[in-house]
Amino acid sequence: MKCTISAGHTRVSRGAVGLIDEWEEACRVRDEVVRLTGAHRVVDDVTTTANDNLVYVVNAHNRTTRAYDVSIHFNASSVTTTRPIGVEVLYYSDQALARKMSAAISEAGGLIDRGAKQRQELYFLRHTTRPAILIEVCFVNSKEDVMRYRQNFAAICRAIARVLAPMPALTEKAYALYQNEALRRRLVTAGSEAGAFLPVWQTRTLTYEQFCELATLAYFHPRP
Numbered sequence: 001m002k003c004t005i006s007a008g009h010t011r012v013s014r015g016a017v018g019l020i021d022e023w024e025e026a027c028r029v030r031d032e033v034v035r036l037t038g039a040h041r042v043v044d045d046v047t048t049t050a051n052d053n054l055v056y057v058v059n060a061h062n063r064t065t066r067a068y069d070v071s072i073h074f075n076a077s078s079v080t081t082t083r084p085i086g087v088e089v090l091y092y093s094d095q096a097l098a099r100k101m102s103a104a105i106s107e108a109g110g111l112i113d114r115g116a117k118q119r120q121e122l123y124f125l126r127h128t129t130r131p132a133i134l135i136e137v138c139f140v141n142s143k144e145d146v147m148r149y150r151q152n153f154a155a156i157c158r159a160i161a162r163v164l165a166p167m168p169a170l171t172e173k174a175y176a177l178y179q180n181e182a183l184r185r186r187l188v189t190a191g192s193e194a195g196a197f198l199p200v201w202q203t204r205t206l207t208y209e210q211f212c213e214l215a216t217l218a219y220f221h222p223r224p
Contacts, residue, residue, distance in 0.1 A: 004066045006042035008073035016076035018140035026072040036161035069132035084144035086112030090134040092125040108159035109152040
């Protein structure tokens with residue numbers, strides 16, 4: 001199920017700025033999740049005000065064919081603090097998706113799960129025409145949140161991607177193997193020796209997607 005993803009705010013209207021910059025980090029998360037899922041990406045390099053940005057982004061989302069709309073944001077409280085504050089996901093009507101997303105990011109990033117919060121007054125959630133969520137990844141003025149976000153950036157993006165585009169069980173198994181270099185090398189070598197795929201792959205750097213395809217061939221042997 002395809003989704004469309006945008007980053008909150010713009011280069012000019014940057015959102016919350018603290019230990020990290022909301023717009024900058026939202027773009028990083030958006031781009032990595034797009035890379036992982038193949039989602040539609042909305043980029044606003046045009047507008048200069050917060051209101052114009054909201055209209056531009058919502059219109060761009062509504063021009064795409066998708067199952068979900070997702071906006072990436074970072075939160076802020078009134079003062080900088082050393083204590084952890086956490087992740088929350090705002091929604092218009094799809095509470096289940098928001099709750100699942102918040103829990104997934106919390107687990108992946110070691111962040112406090114503040115859960116799903118209904119916010120029907122927000123322009124993005126109110127005017128997109130598909131079920132929409134707005135992810136507040138963490139608080140930009142929480143030293144603990146920022147530390148955990150930086151340490152677990154890749155895991156957080158993978159968690160978002162897996163909620164939006166769940167991988168089949170085989171792909172999950174292949175991904176787990178891919179994390180173990182020794183197992184990965186044995187699998188590729190065994191596959192080559194068994195003729196499961198062309199030996200030329202041994203001399204190339206495998207992408208994650210290519211590895212999953214090769215793992216499929218290695219695990220599922222044709223009947224005689």
